[in-house]
Amino acid sequence: MMDFKKILFVLAAGTICLGISSCKKEEESTHKSFVGSISFDLPPFVRVGEDVTVTPKGLYAYDDDTFGYSWRVSPTMSKSDTTKKESDPATVSGAFTYHIPDTLCNLEFSCTAFATGYYQSSTSHKTSIIDKEKSLSGQDFKYATDTFTDERDHKTYNIVRIGSTEWFCSNLAYEEYGVPYMKSAVTSDVFGQFYNWDEAILACPDGWRLPVEQDWIDLAKEFEPAGSFAEGRTLPEIAGHMLSQAILNGEKDSLWEFWPKIKVTNEKSLNVIPSGYTYQDGNNFRFKDFGEKAVFWTGTPYGEDQAYYRYFVEGNPDILVASGDKKSFCATIRPVRDVK
Numbered sequence: 001m002m003d004f005k006k007i008l009f010v011l012a013a014g015t016i017c018l019g020i021s022s023c024k025k026e027e028e029s030t031h032k033s034f035v036g037s038i039s040f041d042l043p044p045f046v047r048v049g050e051d052v053t054v055t056p057k058g059l060y061a062y063d064d065d066t067f068g069y070s071w072r073v074s075p076t077m078s079k080s081d082t083t084k085k086e087s088d089p090a091t092v093s094g095a096f097t098y099h100i101p102d103t104l105c106n107l108e109f110s111c112t113a114f115a116t117g118y119y120q121s122s123t124s125h126k127t128s129i130i131d132k133e134k135s136l137s138g139q140d141f142k143y144a145t146d147t148f149t150d151e152r153d154h155k156t157y158n159i160v161r162i163g164s165t166e167w168f169c170s171n172l173a174y175e176e177y178g179v180p181y182m183k184s185a186v187t188s189d190v191f192g193q194f195y196n197w198d199e200a201i202l203a204c205p206d207g208w209r210l211p212v213e214q215d216w217i218d219l220a221k222e223f224e225p226a227g228s229f230a231e232g233r234t235l236p237e238i239a240g241h242m243l244s245q246a247i248l249n250g251e252k253d254s255l256w257e258f259w260p261k262i263k264v265t266n267e268k269s270l271n272v273i274p275s276g277y278t279y280q281d282g283n284n285f286r287f288k289d290f291g292e293k294a295v296f297w298t299g300t301p302y303g304e305d306q307a308y309y310r311y312f313v314e315g316n317p318d319i320l321v322a323s324g325d326k327k328s329f330c331a332t333i334r335p336v337r338d339v340k
Contacts, residue, residue, distance in 0.1 A: 031117060032118050038058055043186075044127055048130070049099075050099075051100070056093075056094050056113070065118075067115035068086040071096040080112070130249075146158075147159065151205075161339060162218075164338060164339055166339050169269050172334070173189050190248075191332070192333070204333070214231065215336055216310055220319070242271075244271035279325075281328075295310075306324060306326060308321055309331050
């Protein structure tokens with residue numbers, strides 16, 4: 001039989017534990033939750049070397065209690081940076097400024113609010129570092145026949161002569177017209193600008209123009225001389241001749257994924273990448289199919305309100321064709337010019 005003193009000890013210990021547990025629960029129950037949730041505006045892409053400032057908003061405390069903010073950027077910061085102490089007045093915003101390093105990676109900005117007697121509240125947003133010289137690697141310009149410098153903004157492009165026509169080897173990035181990917185200006189030099197049809201015509205440098213449907217047919221015949229091609233029709237088995245195996249920020253399969261039925265040769269250095277397209281919905285732009293499609297305006301109208309565009313789809317060996325609204329549909333462009 002168990003010793004009576006041992007029984008008393010066990011019962012006493014259990015009572016103490018219950019008391020501690022009860023006190024702990026009572027203490028925890030005195031903590032309050034903040035009202036609302038933290039939010040901050042972070043661009044989806046940032047440029048190497050720039051200073052990015054983010055300001056928290058949307059969070060409140062009861063009875064005008066003050067609270068603090070701390071920040072961390074992963075994977076580049078090992079310790080948090082407190083931008084507002086709990087004792088600081090409410091007029092201190094807690095804004096955080098971060099200098100973007102010369103490292104091609106994705107960053108996660110995390111903000112945490114804290115105060116005595118409150119549960120912490122946190123939120124995070126991600127962004128990608130862009131370097132116009134380094135972010136897009138693996139492009140091949142060895143077949144380029146010349147370069148062209150746009151005198152309007154002094155940007156230089158590789159160009160290639162194919163038959164009696166010269167083509168840009170990358171998307172036009174003239175920023176006077178159009179919109180950059182995700183409305184983030186740092187992406188323009190990497191993915192080009194997205195233009196509606198009227199803007200696309202105006203954006204072409206002097207002496208250059210949008211390639212019409214016949215230009216695309218002539219281009220297809222350079223790769224497949226015996227092919228049967230027609231305006232407004234699919235150009236079969238042509239895509240691999242023009243696709244680039246470029247990658248973004250060193251991440252494999254960040255752009256075109258490997259598909260065995262497509263042999264990527266890029267034999268004219270046209271370097272087609274899947275930057276997608278966008279369309280304007282009121283005052284907003286809806287960006288679609290990045291990493292899955294490459295979409296280019298042609299200079300050939302389709303009725304009064306539309307024009308043809310040529311597009312490439314991941315895993316599809318053909319160059320497809322469709323029409324888009326001249327005003328609301330926006331695509332990238334490859335200017336061409338006639339040569340003797």
